[in-house]
Amino acid sequence: MSLLAEMTQKATDQGIPLSAHLDITWRCNERCVHCYLDHNGEGEMTTGEIKDVISQLADTGTFFLSISGGEPLLRRDCFEILEYARELGFSVKLKTNAVMIGAAQAARLKNLGIEQVQISIYSHLPEVHDAITKLPGSLRRSLQAIRYLRAEGVKVSITNVLMKQNVTNAKAVRLLAKELDVEFVVDPTITPMFNGDRSILNLGISNQELDEIFRTEEFIGNVGEFCAPVSEVDEDVLEGYSCSAGHTLADISPSGDVYPCVQFPMPCGNLREKSFRDIWFAISLRCRFPVAPIPLHWLGQAGVHPNSCRVRCQPSV
DSSP states (O other): OOHHHHHHHHHHHHTOOOEEEEESOOOOSOOOTTOOSOOOOTTOOOHHHHHHHHHHHHHHTOOEEEEESSOGGGSTTHHHHHHHHHHTTOEEEEEOOOTTOOHHHHHHHHHHTOSEEEEEOOOSSHHHHHHHHTOTTHHHHHHHHHHHHHHTTOOEEEEEEOOTTTGGGHHHHHHHHHHHTOEEEEEOOOOOOTTSOOGGGGGSOOHHHHHHHTTOHHHHSOHHHHTOOOOOOOHHHHTSOSOSBTTTEEEEOTTSBEESBTTBOOOOOBTTTSOHHHHHHHHHHHTOSSSOOSOHHHHGGGGGOTTSOSSOOOOOO
8 A cells, every 4th residue: 555545544534634725816817718716806814814724734634735726826925825834844736827927936836845736728729728718828828837847847737627619639738748748637527616607517528528538548548447347336335435525635715614625615614713623523524424425416427436426526406
């Protein structure tokens, strides 16, 4: 068993939130057509409040911390927040569109010891990428940022979110990632908006296109292993947990709401009213029931298999 597997198993057994996703703002300088967030900055936690939250996460045993948004670099205190998290010993990943990263910012991220910078690239073609982000020049700026980061030796991962507008560009984006010497992740998931609007699901690729993606080796690795039939659902599976949400993973909004997962936006408490430890205990207790810790109407198409998350939890009417 690898060290990470041992850590995850121990965290699961002891109810420790090994990983946390912290959105420090929902404001953004892009307006991606598939984004599920409301981009106003109302009610954002202050620098002091965010540092207190990070300190509470450390005290509760969290090790992996993703700082995200919106666009986190829109906050003038973003680097201060990143520095504080590193001082407390977190393994930190930064999720950003990178259009605000120049040579100086790349050097700062290197000096802070950020584990990885994760950047969404939707196409190798500016006319496609920029049409999705609605920010002219965004592809050029994001790619330049990647070059600055790689020149500093910072690990970078490109996420290619697939939708009708760009699905035919996926292989070219993967080749681009290889040329830039960065990791590549393909993501076919379109998430309903937090306000309940499901219309953006219409941007998603077809089942036929999804099947083709999941049978393409350069996207998913070993096709035979990935597409192997689901094992029989026995008692061990039924006693297991369907995902890490509420078991070893927590998600925190810019206003301090705590969710089991980014894809499970059910507020379980607010950090301006309760401590993270108290909220986490409530979440983990709620999710402690195996297989179906979530009302069935939340599962949607994800309920294909009780021990896996096929397309993530989505609220439905």
